[in-house]
Amino acid sequence: MVAGWARLRTAWTTHPSRSFLRSDRGTLSYVELERRASAYAGWLAQEGLRAGDRVAVFADTDPDVIVALFGHHRLGVIHVPINTRYQHEEVNHILSDAQPRLVLTDAAHRAVVERAMTDRLAVKLIGQPAPLGAGPGPTAPAADHPDDAPALMIYTSGTTAKSKGVILPFRSIVGNVSALTDLWGWSSSDRLVLALPLFHVHGLGIGVYGSVLHGMSIDLLPSFDPARVVTAIAEGATVFMGVPTMYRRLVHHLDGDPPAANALRAARLFTSGSAALSPDLFTRFETLTGHQIVERYGMSETLFTLSNRLEERRRPGVVGRPVPGVEARIVDEDGRVVAPTEVGELEVRGGGMMTEYWGKPEETSASFAAGGWFKTGDVVRQDDRGDFQIVGRKSVDIIKSGGFKISAREIEDVLRDHDRVEDVAVVGIPDPEWGQAIVAVAVPVGEPIDADTLPEELVALAAARLAGYKKPRRVVLTKALPRNALGKIQKHVLIASLTAQP
Numbered sequence: 001m002v003a004g005w006a007r008l009r010t011a012w013t014t015h016p017s018r019s020f021l022r023s024d025r026g027t028l029s030y031v032e033l034e035r036r037a038s039a040y041a042g043w044l045a046q047e048g049l050r051a052g053d054r055v056a057v058f059a060d061t062d063p064d065v066i067v068a069l070f071g072h073h074r075l076g077v078i079h080v081p082i083n084t085r086y087q088h089e090e091v092n093h094i095l096s097d098a099q100p101r102l103v104l105t106d107a108a109h110r111a112v113v114e115r116a117m118t119d120r121l122a123v124k125l126i127g128q129p130a131p132l133g134a135g136p137g138p139t140a141p142a143a144d145h146p147d148d149a150p151a152l153m154i155y156t157s158g159t160t161a162k163s164k165g166v167i168l169p170f171r172s173i174v175g176n177v178s179a180l181t182d183l184w185g186w187s188s189s190d191r192l193v194l195a196l197p198l199f200h201v202h203g204l205g206i207g208v209y210g211s212v213l214h215g216m217s218i219d220l221l222p223s224f225d226p227a228r229v230v231t232a233i234a235e236g237a238t239v240f241m242g243v244p245t246m247y248r249r250l251v252h253h254l255d256g257d258p259p260a261a262n263a264l265r266a267a268r269l270f271t272s273g274s275a276a277l278s279p280d281l282f283t284r285f286e287t288l289t290g291h292q293i294v295e296r297y298g299m300s301e302t303l304f305t306l307s308n309r310l311e312e313r314r315r316p317g318v319v320g321r322p323v324p325g326v327e328a329r330i331v332d333e334d335g336r337v338v339a340p341t342e343v344g345e346l347e348v349r350g351g352g353m354m355t356e357y358w359g360k361p362e363e364t365s366a367s368f369a370a371g372g373w374f375k376t377g378d379v380v381r382q383d384d385r386g387d388f389q390i391v392g393r394k395s396v397d398i399i400k401s402g403g404f405k406i407s408a409r410e411i412e413d414v415l416r417d418h419d420r421v422e423d424v425a426v427v428g429i430p431d432p433e434w435g436q437a438i439v440a441v442a443v444p445v446g447e448p449i450d451a452d453t454l455p456e457e458l459v460a461l462a463a464a465r466l467a468g469y470k471k472p473r474r475v476v477l478t479k480a481l482p483r484n485a486l487g488k489i490q491k492h493v494l495i496a497s498l499t500a501q502p
């Protein structure tokens with residue numbers, strides 16, 4: 001079976017007359033997508049870009065971002081999306097690491113890009129007024145790419161302070177996304193409401209590729225807005241995907257608007273991923289809309305690993321079984337496979353596997369066990385039916401808030417730059433709205449003083465240098481951090497005491 005680029009390209013040219021996208025900036029048919037992506041790729045080729053070069057995209061959700069994606073694929077250029085909430089230091093790290101030949105940005109983000117650049121990079125503005133690839137000009141014939149050619153580079157945080165670029169080849173994306181969306185029964189008669197960002201694998205991977213692979217159309221929202229999700233479904237959209245924070249806001253909206261809750265009954269499918277969906281939220285959504293949310297689990301490095309099955313009654317808190325093409329196992333601290341009902345680390349193989357962390361051979365090999373098993377760092381168990389439950393995470397240094405992954409170390413490094421900080425630990429504590437909320441525990445130089453302004457100063461420091469969702473929601477001053485005999489900070493102790501006294 002053709003798994004990679006050829007399958008994607010066939011899918012996208014099979015439905016030329018169908019509508020591909022509706023957005024605030026007009027509509028796009030599949031034939032227009034093809035024409036504009038090809039014109040943009042022609043321009044890139046004329047500028048000297050070749051397969052394997054990188055183009056970074058730092059722009060708000062817009063049809064141009066999707067035209068750029070398929071233009072890059074046409075030429076074999078690696079598409080490097082950047083989280084639009086990033087500030088210049090975070091963008092600078094990605095530009096220095098990925099070394100793109102070009103940065104696509106929009107008017108709202110241009111100043112950050114220019115501040116972030118250390119080298120003289122080419123910058124092209126997308127968005128209004130002239131759509132990307134709209135004018136006359138050379139077009140690029142679709143090149144043939146090997147299935148293992150790199151298609152996407154997605155930056156993701158880990159236990160280290162700086163984010164790493166995950167390289168995803170066509171084979172992984174197309175094979176895994178089609179396996180998942182086939183499980184979910186996606187078809188050309190579906191219409192997706194896409195309110196997830198286009199710089200992470202949830203929105204970009206499942207949303208954009210999944211729709212194209214099935215010849216579906218997308219209602220593209222500029223950002224998540226519960227009222228607009230309801231309107232899109234009332235007007236005929238059939239599928240919605242979100243992170244739990246979005247479902248929480250949706251439920252809050254529906255609580256006060258029974259006709260809206262009723263309108264959602266007409267949809268076919270609601271799915272959730274990227275963070276744990278609480279049983280309470282699952283039940284409240286079902287009570288309001290009659291729909292049982294289909295929860296699935298994944299990761300930038302492995303794409304979509306586990307999913308509930310459509311035909312089975314869903315149980316809250318359960319993320320399902322491996323997606324076809326994926327193998328999963330549970331191992332103990334020593335990497336030995338344990339019985340499925342025991343708690344241990346999830347390792348996965350096959351499916352949507354990355355090829356590498358860009359330019360980091362040692363970190364790449366350290367993330368795999370022998371036999372090509374990727375160590376997810378997530379702690380799981382299987383229930384008596386073989387379904388997986390996510391129990392937690394091995395490292396307390398990885399935090400998820402609103403579905404965004406955050407490195408505690410990155411925030412600690414910034415807070416340590418304050419000259420009154422002697423020591424600091426950042427942790428995530430459970431939060432009903434965001435999944436986890438960031439709390440910083442700091443030891444000031446000298447004695448803590450009355451009416452200390454250090455907490456506000458630390459929040460301001462983080463806000464000035466990092467994306468808003470990395471800002472500590474609370475700063476606690478203390479005389480010393482709890483450490484074990486080896487001097488390692490005992491973050492579990494901090495989390496337990498912070499959770500006990502909110």
Ligand code: MLC
Pocket residue numbers: 196197200201202203224243245246273274275296297298299300303401402403404405434436437438468469470471473
């Ligand atoms: C942000 N805020 C928080 C917070 N995070 N407040 C408390 N706790 C937190 N954890 C604050 C912001 O700082 C700001 O306040 C205010 O809330 C609004 O923030 P915002 O960023 O503007 O929020 P909003 O735009 O409404 O975004 C919420 C959201 C967004 C849910 C729409 O988080 C989102 O799009 N999440 C999706 C992320 C995603 O796609 N993840 C997939 C990763 S892939 P102030 O004071 O600063 O102004 C993956 C693999 C897989 O995980 O399997 O899918």
Ligand code: AMP
Pocket residue numbers: 156157201272273274275276277295296297298299300301319376378390393400403404405
């Ligand atoms: P990211 O690196 O942003 O792709 O985030 C991947 C991480 O999100 C995983 O390692 C999990 O910790 C978490 N995650 C994804 N889906 C789920 C889910 N359904 N339930 C709990 N955690 C999830």
